[in-house]
Amino acid sequence: MRIFTVLLFVLLYSCNGGQKNTKLVGSVLGTTYSVIYHSEINYEKQFDSLFYVINKSLSTYQTNSDISKLNRNESNSIDNHFARVYDASKEIFSLTEGAFDPTIGNVVNAWSFGAEEAIEKLDSLKIDSLMQYVGFNKTNRVKHTIEKQHPNIYLEFNAIAKGYCVDVIGEFLESKNIENYLVEIGGEIRVKGINKKKEAPWKVGVEEPNFNGEKSILKSINLGTGAMATSGTYRKFKVDENGNRYSHIIDTKTGYSSKTNLLSISVIAKDCMTADAYATAFKAMGIEKVQTFLKVHPEFKVFLIFENDKKELETLALNGFPN
Numbered sequence: 001m002r003i004f005t006v007l008l009f010v011l012l013y014s015c016n017g018g019q020k021n022t023k024l025v026g027s028v029l030g031t032t033y034s035v036i037y038h039s040e041i042n043y044e045k046q047f048d049s050l051f052y053v054i055n056k057s058l059s060t061y062q063t064n065s066d067i068s069k070l071n072r073n074e075s076n077s078i079d080n081h082f083a084r085v086y087d088a089s090k091e092i093f094s095l096t097e098g099a100f101d102p103t104i105g106n107v108v109n110a111w112s113f114g115a116e117e118a119i120e121k122l123d124s125l126k127i128d129s130l131m132q133y134v135g136f137n138k139t140n141r142v143k144h145t146i147e148k149q150h151p152n153i154y155l156e157f158n159a160i161a162k163g164y165c166v167d168v169i170g171e172f173l174e175s176k177n178i179e180n181y182l183v184e185i186g187g188e189i190r191v192k193g194i195n196k197k198k199e200a201p202w203k204v205g206v207e208e209p210n211f212n213g214e215k216s217i218l219k220s221i222n223l224g225t226g227a228m229a230t231s232g233t234y235r236k237f238k239v240d241e242n243g244n245r246y247s248h249i250i251d252t253k254t255g256y257s258s259k260t261n262l263l264s265i266s267v268i269a270k271d272c273m274t275a276d277a278y279a280t281a282f283k284a285m286g287i288e289k290v291q292t293f294l295k296v297h298p299e300f301k302v303f304l305i306f307e308n309d310k311k312e313l314e315t316l317a318l319n320g321f322p323n
Contacts, residue, residue, distance in 0.1 A: 021196060029054075029162055030061070031186030037173050038180035038196045047169060054165050057081040060105075060156045071154050076145045085157050085164050085273070086141050092160075092277045093136040096293070100281035101252040103134050105156040108250050111257060127255040134252060163229055163276025166190045170272070183272075190227040190272040206230060209263040209305055209313065218305065218315075221322040227272035231279035232264040232305075249283045262287055263313075264305040268321065275300075287316070294318050 023036045024044050028051045035047065057079050059065045066082050069075040078086070092100045107130045138149040146155075157164075162185050169183045170190040180193030182202050191202040201222035208218035209232060233249060250257055265282045269275035278300060282290045287304060294300060301321040308314050317323070 019196075028185060029059070029165060031162070033169075033183075033185040035169060035173075035184070036182045037178050038193070039176070039178050041176070043172070043176070046172065050168055050172060051165070053079075054081055054161070054168065058085060058157050058161045058164075060158070067155055067157070070146055070148075073148075073151045076147065078141075078144050078146055080144075081164070081168075082146075083141060083144065085160055086146065088164075088273055089157065089160055089277065090136060090141075092274070092281060095297075096278075096281040096285065098136070098252050099284040099289075100159065100277050101134065101136050102155050102157055102159070103136050103138070103153055104250055104252050105158070106130050106154045107134060107255045111250065131255040134255070159231075159280040160273055160277040162186050163188045163227070163272035163274070166227065166272035166276075188227070188229045188272050188276050189223065191223050192225045204228065206266050206303060206305075207232075207264070219303075219323075223268070223322070226268055226270055227275045228266060228268045229272060229275035229279045230264060230266040231276075231283055233260060233262065233283060249280075252284065260286070261307040262304060263307060264303075265290075266303040266321070268301040269299065291318065 019038055020040050021036055021038055022040060022042060023034065024042070024047065025032065025034045026044075026047075027033070033047075037043075055062055055065065057066045058081065060067055060071070062068060066075070066078050070078070089100070089102050093102075107127065110126060110130060133150055133152045133154065138153055139155065140147045166183045166185050166188050167190060169185075170181065170192065173181045173183070174192070180196050182189065182191045182195075189204055191204075194200060195202050201224055203220055204223050205217040205220040207230070208216045210216065249260070260283075262283060265279050267275045267279045267282065269278065282293075282302065282304075285293065287306060290302065290304070294302060298319055300319060302318040303321045304316040304318070306314055306316070
């Protein structure tokens with residue numbers, strides 16, 4: 001479940017250096033986007049073209065996309081967008097020891113998670129039958145084709161595609177020599193430069209976990225050049241007979257959900273694709289494993305929100321996550 005990171009203190013138009021900020025909003029990848037950049041040129045058509053190409057490559061909701069054809073074993077040809085996302089996913093799969101795994105989708109779907117639905121026992125034979133096809137290491141890229149060890153292996157990049165799409169728009173703006181921008185898709189963010197209206201860094205907010213669906217800001221930060229993605233478990237979960245909450249995050253080793261007290265993970269990284277994927281991986285890893293991982297990966301700044309034994313919210317900022 002992606003948490004909509006709230007954007008603060010950004011305005012549609014501002015005069016600075018003879019130019020105005022332009023803000024474009026719309027829908028993509030089943031969510032919304034907002035792009036603010038310091039230029040008067042309208043790039044909406046170019047954005048739409050980029051979104052179309054990425055959907056044609058990576059969307060499992062489009063029957064004619066490269067990934068849908070691959071999953072149906074109709075074609076194994078891929079484009080450059082697919083190759084970039086695949087290679088990044090393979091690296092993160094390795095570094096997280098499989099906590100991030102784009103082949104787990106069919107197992108997640110089998111559990112049919114929905115907010116506050118009662119947890120049901122899923123037939124272990126069903127889980128076992130699906131888990132034999134899980135493992136990103138059972139796939140391989142050879143130039144612009146993907147090889148699968150078994151035709152039943154199912155790929156989806158929902159946990160990284162939005163972040164990648166953010167990066168593509170940011171890279172496009174930079175190709176047009178735009179040095180001050182903010183790109184946000186479904187809560188995943190990439191910024192460069194400053195908010196020219198205020199001559200100050202872009203300010204964004206991290207949402208407070210609320211199980212009742214209300215939205216409020218727990219903290220706001222200045223986000224320098226880079227990217228941030230936030231992922232959480234408090235809007236999509238099941239409860240057992242004892243009231244314990246189980247997140248929709250499935251253990252990629254067992255195929256089963258596990259009890260969790262980790263509610264929200266925000267990750268700052270050099271690009272949004274990386275931040276997006278690690279926000280998902282860290283949910284599956286849990287607090288202790290995340291802390292251990294970050295000791296050898298200072299390039300990531302992380303903010304965790306979790307419940308303690310008294311059901312009270314606690315936070316943990318790691319690797320210098322901004323105050």
